[in-house]
Amino acid sequence: MQTPRKNERRHGTWRCWITLIAAIALLAIPTGQSMFGPQVAHADQAADDYAAAVGFYKQSRWGLAEEAFKKFLKNNAKHDRAPFARLYLGLSLTNLEKYDEARTILRAFVKDFPANAQVPQAMYRVAESSYFLDDLKGAEAEFTAFLAKSPEDALREYALPYLADTQLRLGKPDAAAANFQQSIKLFPQGKLLEDSRWGLAKSFDAQQKFPEALVLYREITANRAGVRAAQAQLQIASRLFEQKDFANAAKAYTDLEKNFPESKYVPTSRLNAGYAFYELKDFKAATTQFELAAKEPEQAPAASYWRGMSQKQTGDLPGASAILKAAFEAHSQNPIAEQVLFQWADCELRLSQFDSAELHFADVAKRWPQGQWADDALYFAGEAALQRANRTANAETRSAAIQAAEGYTKQFAATQPNSGLKFYNDLLRGRVLLARGSDADATAAIELFKGIVGSTQRPQTQLQARxxxxxxxxxxxQHAAVIETLTPVIEQVRKEGAASEFIDSLVMFASSLLVEKKNPEAVTAATDYIRLIPKGEQLDQAFVSKALAEANQKQFDVAKQSMTQLKAVLPNSPLIVRTTLQLAEAAYSQKQFDASLEWYAVVVAAGPQSPHFVPALSGQAWSQFEKKQFKPAAESFGQLVKEFPQHALAPEAAFKLGESLQLDNQLEAAAKAFGEAFESYSPGNYGYLAGLEAARTLRRLNKAAEADAAYEKLLVKFPKPQNLDKLFDEWALLNYEAGRFERSDAIFKRLIAETPTSELADNARFSLAESDLLSSVNPDDGSVIVAKLESAKAAFQKLEQDPKSDVDVQQDSLWRLMQIAEQQKLWDEMAKSATSLRTRFAEGSHKSDAAFYLALSHLQRQQSELALELLKPLAAAKADPAMRDKDWFPRVFVLLAESQWQKKNYADVIATVSDFRAWDAKNRLLYQAEETLGRAYKSQGKFDEARAVFKQVIDDPNGKRTETAAKAQLMIAETHYLQKDYKAALESYLKVDILYDFPEWQAPALFQAGACDEQLGDWPQVVRDYESLIAKFPKSEWAEKAKPRLETAKQNAKK
Incomplete structure (x- = not known):
């Protein structure tokens, strides 16, 4: 603000004395003398010219007097009236205010005529001229000289005040005060009394004797008719203003107009009254005074400016803007125009008129690049441009505004390097970078702001930068960093309270605390904001952070209260629905499905016009799903798919619809839903999953053919899905389990061909090998298809040796090789496979299988002792359920008994068979063990017991017509033969050939039948017996043995 105007001329206050003093000069002639010279009857021309000049002087015709006296002196330099002419010329010139010329003439007069009686008056006029020429040092010396020379001269009444004023103006208030006081003392009723009192008051002012000065001013003012009264009133007001007594100053200023309405100081008092009211923050009264003051053209620029500022302070920004606009347009060339334009721009900025604000601020910087507002103007032009960018929805306009803002910050940096606003401009640069929006710009802004925090010493700037x-x-x-950065800011906010510039940082702080899962602290920060600024701009965001943090702490009832409060104070906040959705999601993530379902339902109830409707509907469905409310879940997922089939969440919902129906055991509906989802949302992850589940659901429905078709369709649309090998394997097993082996094999072949490096490729190869193995037996006659068997065998051998095959496949392949070896009766190969299995996979899944087949290979190679070592532990494990499930386990008893028989441990045979019978009396292989038992009895000569057991074997339904039964029948014949009951033996031998179709046992039976006929002496029959044997079994060992005996029989038959 400007200081109040004094509105005093430097020396015009003393001008009123001149006329009076000039008149006195005519009376200052000594008695008996005349300035006009002696009277003559006939005046000469010179005398006439002189008289005329004096006449002009008497009539105050100063110009004519000047010319006349100059003419006279030019023509009559030696005239006896020339000294007086020079004096009158000097006096005329002083009246014409030609002080310099007057002083020169009068100084010469004093010098040339020191004894002249008019020298004192000339000396006075010389001093007076110096005074008016502002030659104050000269005036001081000359007034002093005058007073010293003529201490009693009448002009002393004027010389003393003039000298005092000169000294006052020379900064000598003590001397001035002394002379003013002397003037007042010497001339208490003098013509210049009021002026002297005025001067004395001014001197007291200069001496800072303000109380004494005010006393004098008030005394002067009391005489309202006095010429100095109004001026003294102005001084009273000014002194009060200077003492910051603005209330009394305002009254004093307004009293001036009231008491002296015609005073020339009224305009000044109005202006200064405006300043006083402004300082009192009585902006309405200030506006009134400034409006009145503006009527004076000279002070209209300042008054208009401060009227606008006062209006601005009342909060009437539109009114202030209009006043300042008019002021600038009217006084654009006035020095005050710079700040008028600046404040106009500021009003526009505060009114969010960012376009015009930017324009005006930029104009300030352009018009006055070195002005006092240049740095402020550039800074705020950038601020306005940034605000313009932040408030436009048009991308092109936003980009241009950001570019403009950046330009202002760069111009500021280049032209205002020493400005106190440097850090503010840096802050603005950082904000502009943030407005650009990219992560790279944000990173650059971070570095800029960190630099400010580390450089500035001003706490407030540090807080702004933070x-x-x-x-x-x-x-x-970078939420952890946000928390660290804002902690000092939050501390300051909590100290300052609602008035803090950074009150909004509480909300930012709360949101980052929320992300960092510092939920109690987030609640505290948000609660502080709500308490401090119950109507704050970010109140809804504060409630949101508070509610979410409470929900994260499972304080769902408290979170519900926070949302209720938000709805009460800001029922139309756009954050309400969104936050309710977030609360639902928070509850869902904590598996609080009752709470999540409730909140999701609230959002759904808001209606489909909400942008959050579909996510909420999806969340509602998921919550129902998690609560195992599969039927409602299916309805919700189904609604989403039906009403919003193109929404991003529709594919997921379509899949979950099928899954909900599936879990609700509505398999037919589930399969249909999965199928529709597959058709609608393929390609796409949920389309794939739906197609897969469609196939699986059809599989559960035992619709193998439809499931197979579904798998095939899935791979048409998704030919290379993730885990293709597993999908092939799943698809193949579907067909395998359904007995569709050819289809299964075809799919396994695709697995191998399309995913050859898959870890499941060996399983597929194993399955194909098994298919060859299974198909190697002719289903019609049980014959072996050697090519298939050998193909399977080769595949198993490759798999068990391939390091890429997994452990299970290697073990299973060795297991199958043992089975093939048994079928081919290749006991050495069986032993090799079993040994490899036991060595490589000692604790593997086929540990007991390997032991069994190795024992079998030993037994078949007559290594009964080795067989016994393996079989006994196996038999001892008969109580193990896992052993009972082995299809070969009953054979353990059979092989054990056979091994014991070979070792002639007949008692052990009997015990083993007894254990077998006790373990499972109805076992299908029991008859095989009993056949060995029969041989044990036979070997001990217990023929009756033997035949009884053999008869059980033959009659056993499991052994009927088997090879074992044929062997048992042969053993019955042997017991009769050993007892020389050849007829019974013959009958039993012949039954072997007649009832069974096993050449291994038929051939020896026929041979022994011939031996019985030999013992019975029926040689013709013997010949027939041997011929039949040789004919039926020509390649058997028994045919070879029968040939020599046949010749003997033929010889005997001829006898």
Whole structure:
């Protein structure tokens, strides 16, 4: 603000004395003398010219007097009236205010005529001229000289005040005060009394004797008719203003107009009254005074400016803007125009008229690049441009505004390097970078803000930098950094309370605390904001952070209260529905499905016009799903798919619809839903999953053919899905389990061909090998298809040796090789496979299988002792359920008994068979063990017991017509033969050939039948017996043995 105007001329206050003093000069002639010279009857021309000049002087015709006296002196330099002419010329010139010329003439007069009686008056006029020429040092010396020379001269009444004023103006208030006081003392009723009192008051002012000065001013003012009264009133007001007594100053200023309405100081008092009211913050009264003051053209620029500022302070920004606009347009060339334009721009900025604000601020910087507002103007032009960018929805306009803002910050940096606003401009640069929006710009802004925090010594600037640094960090999701950055800011906010510039940082702080799962602290920060600023701009966001943090702590009832409060104070906040959705999601993530379902339902109830409707409907369905409310879940998922089939969540919902129906055991509906989802949302992850589940659901429905078709369709649309090998394997097993082996094999072949490096490729190869193995037996006659068997065998051998085959496949392949070896009766190969299995996979899944087949190979190679070592532990494990499930386990008893028989441990044979019978009396292989038992009895000569057991074997339904039964029948014949009951033996031998179709046993039976006929002496029959044997079994060992005996029989038959 400007200081109040004094509105005093430097020396015009003393001008009123001149006329009076000039008149006195005519009376200052000594008695008996005349300035006009002696009277003559006939005046000469010179005398006439002189007389005329004096006449002009008497009539105050100063110009004519000057010319006349100059003419006279030019023509009559030696005239006896020339000294007086020079004096009158000097006096005329002083009256014409030609002080310099007057002083020169009068100084010469004093010098040339020191004894002249008019020298004192000339000396006075010389001093007076110096005074008016502002030659104050000269005036002081000359007035002093005058007073010293003529201490009693009448002009002393004027010389003393003039000298005092000169000294006052020379900064000598003590001397001035002394002379003013002397003037007042010497001339208490003098013509210049009021002026002297005025001067004395001014001297007291200069001496800072303000109380004494005010006393004098008030005395002067009391005489309202006095010429100095109004001026003294102005001084009273000014002194009060200077003492910051603005209330009394305002009254004093307004009293001036009231008491002296015609005073020339009224305009000044109005202006200064405006300043006083402004200082009192009585902006309405100030506006009134400034409006009145503006009527004076000279002070209209300042008055208009301060009227606008006063209006601005009342909060009437539109009114202030209009006043300042008019002021600028009217006084654009006035020095005050710079700040008028600046404040106009500021009003526009505060009114959010960012376009015009930017324009005007930029104009200030352009018009006055070195002005006092240049740096402020550039800074705020950038601020306005940034605000313009932040508030436009048009991308092109936003980009241009950001570019403009950046330009202002660069111009500021280049032209205002020493400005106190440097850090503010740096802050603005950082905010502009943030407005650009990219992560790279945010990173650059962070570095800029950090630099400010580390450089500035001003706490407030540090806090501002931290605030914006936190904004940039939050944009980059550096929430831990946000918390660290804002902690000092939050401490300051909590000290300052609601008035803090950074009150909004509480909300930012809370949101980052929320992300960092510091939920109690987030609640505290948000609660502080709500308490401090119950109507704050970010109140809804504060409630949101508070509610979410409470929900994260499972304080769902408290979170519900927070949302209720938000709805009460800001029922139309757009955050309500969104936050309710977030609360639902928070509850869902904590598996609080009752709470999540409730909140999701609230959002759904808001209606489909909400952008959050579909996510909420999806969340509602998921919550129902998690609560195992599969029927309602299916309805919700189904609604989403039906009403919003193109929504991003529709594919997921379509899949979950099928899954909900599936879990609700509505398999037919589930299969249909999965199928429709597959058709609608393929390609796409949920389309794939739906197609897969469609196939699986059809599989559960035992619709193998439809499931197979579904798998095939899935791979048409998704020919190379993730885990293709597993999908092939699943698809193949579907067909395998359904007995569709050819289809299964075809799929396994695709698995191998399309995913050859899959870890499941060996399983597929194993399955194909098994298929060859299974198909190697002719289903019609049980014959072996050697090519198939050998193909399977080769595949198993390759698999068990391939290091890429997994452990299970290697073990299973060795297991199958043992079975093939048994079928081919290749006991050495069986032993090799079993040994490899036991060595490589000692604790594997086929550990007991390997032991069994190795024992079998030993037994078949007559290594009964080795067989016994393996079989005994196996038999001892008969109580193990896992052993009972082995299809070969009953054979353990059979092989054990056979091994014991070979070792002639007949008692052990009997015990083993007894254990077998006790373990499972109805076992299908029991008859095989009993055949060995029969041989044990036979070997001990217990023929009756033997035949009884053999008869059980033959009659056993499991052994009937088997090879074992044929062997048992042969053993019955042997017992009769050994007892020389050849007829019974013959009958039993012949039954072997007649009833069974096993050449291994038929051939020896026929041979022994011939031996019985030999013992019975029926040689013709013997010949027939041997011929039949040789004919039926020509390649058997028994045919060879029968040939020599046949010749003997033929010889005997001829006898």
């Amino acid at each position: 605030y914006h640094l936190a904004r940039a960090q939050q944009k980059l999701k």
